[in-house]
Amino acid sequence: MNKVVIIFFAIGIIGILVGIWGGVNYSKAISQKNEIKEEYFSLKEDYIALNNSYIELQSSYNSLEKNYSNLQQKYTTLETKYSLLNNSYNTLQSEYYVLQSQYSNLQQNYSDLQDSYIELQSSYNSLETNYNSLQNEFSSYKRMIEIRYGLRENATCFVTPNDMDVINYKNLILGSYGIPSDGILSWDDIDAIFDWIWWNTWYNYDTYIDDNTGYFYGEFWQYPNETLYNTDDWGYMLGDCEDFTVLMASLCKAEENVNWLWCAEITLTINSTEYRHACIFIDDGSLMRIYDPTNNYTTGVSLPEQDALNQYASFWGADSIQVDAIFNENQYIEFNNNQEFFTFF
Numbered sequence: 558m559n560k561v562v563i564i565f566f567a568i569g570i571i572g573i574l575v576g577i578w579g580g581v582n583y584s585k586a587i588s589q590k591n592e593i594k595e596e597y598f599s600l601k602e603d604y605i606a607l608n609n610s611y612i613e614l615q616s617s618y619n620s621l622e623k624n625y626s627n628l629q630q631k632y633t634t635l636e637t638k639y640s641l642l643n644n645s646y647n648t649l650q651s652e653y654y655v656l657q658s659q660y661s662n663l664q665q666n667y668s669d670l671q672d673s674y675i676e677l678q679s680s681y682n683s684l685e686t687n688y689n690s691l692q693n694e695f696s697s698y699k700r701m702i703e704i705r706y707g708l709r710e711n712a713t714c715f716v717t718p719n720d721m722d723v724i725n726y727k728n729l730i731l732g733s734y735g736i737p738s739d740g741i742l743s744w745d746d747i748d749a750i751f752d753w754i755w756w757n758t759w760y761n762y763d764t765y766i767d768d769n770t771g772y773f774y775g776e777f778w779q780y781p782n783e784t785l786y787n788t789d790d791w792g793y794m795l796g797d798c799e800d801f802t803v804l805m806a807s808l809c810k811a812e813e814n815v816n817w818l819w820c821a822e823i824t825l826t827i828n829s830t831e832y833r834h835a836c837i838f839i840d841d842g843s844l845m846r847i848y849d850p851t852n853n854y855t856t857g858v859s860l861p862e863q864d865a866l867n868q869y870a871s872f873w874g875a876d877s878i879q880v881d882a883i884f885n886e887n888q889y890i891e892f893n894n895n896q897e898f899f900t901f902f
């Protein structure tokens with residue numbers, strides 16, 4: 558054989574071998590193709606499912622994005638509001654600090670005022686106590702001064718026939734004139750007491766000094782038991798007209814408490830000047846008798862009332878005499894004119 562035949566023969570063998578191998582591979586390929594086809598369909602299904610999922614997700618995404626966008630807007634709005642509120646808050650915070658400081662100051666002031674108030678209240682209370690006690694003291698001084706001025710009814714306090722000093726002095730006086738104390742007030746008794754007062758007193762125009770009650774000047778009424786012991790260095794009892802008048806009335810009424818012996822307050826007009834004076838009036842039935850123990854004057858006998866007043870006015874050189882009031886220890890009777898006095902007496 559030649560080379561060509563060999564080659565063709567070889568090619569033929571190769572061809573047969575290739576054909577066999579090719580047949581084997583073809584059926585393999587078919588089977589592979591079917592597998593791939595199956596795989597393809599499976600993948601296609603998966604793809605469709607995935608695609609559906611994707612569409613769904615896309616839709617969810619869009620909706621979420623939209624929500625997100627809305628939320629973003631709301632967030633921005635809220636952030637603006639927050640910023641505004643924050644500013645307001647900061648402003649309020651500063652105002653709060655200022656107010657807090659003011660409050661603290663006020664609290665301190667209040668506390669200080671409270672302390673001052675308590676102190677003042679305490680001062681007020683003690684002042685009130687002092688005031689009340691001074692008021693009481695003032696009232697008692699006022700009462701004493703009113704009495705001592707012998708204003709109206711107060712004059713009755715100074716007729717003291719029941720005072721033990723007055724009774725003892727009356728007994729001594731009557732005894733010194735040789736008259737027994739028989740409990741009946743006679744003209745002799747009255748004359749003795751009147752005379753004794755004249756010789757044992759010294760006119761002292763209303764100056765009275767008492768360390769316990771203070772100094773008094775001007776009109777000042779003495780109780781009989783004060784006049785009895787208010788003596789000067791020579792032993793004379795000091796006083797003035799009302800003091801000697803109430804002393805005489807008290808001594809006389811200590812012998813017998815008669816209702817016809819009165820202290821009298823009169824006004825004498827001398828050269829157009831008025832003088833207030835006091836003396837004793839004795840109601841002797843339709844007549845009267847006057848004793849002025851300050852001036853040792855007496856009508857001596859009982860006279861008609863107008864005559865008695867006229868005689869007494871002459872003694873003074875007075876143009877007129879007005880009976881202002883008469884009193885004893887129980888009564889004080891005022892008169893607007895002498896006619897009223899005559900009607901009463």
Ligand SMILES: [Ca+2]
Pocket residue numbers: 737738739740741742743746812
């Ligand atoms: Ca007598």
Ligand SMILES: [Ca+2]
Pocket residue numbers: 763776777778779796797798799800
């Ligand atoms: Ca006096």
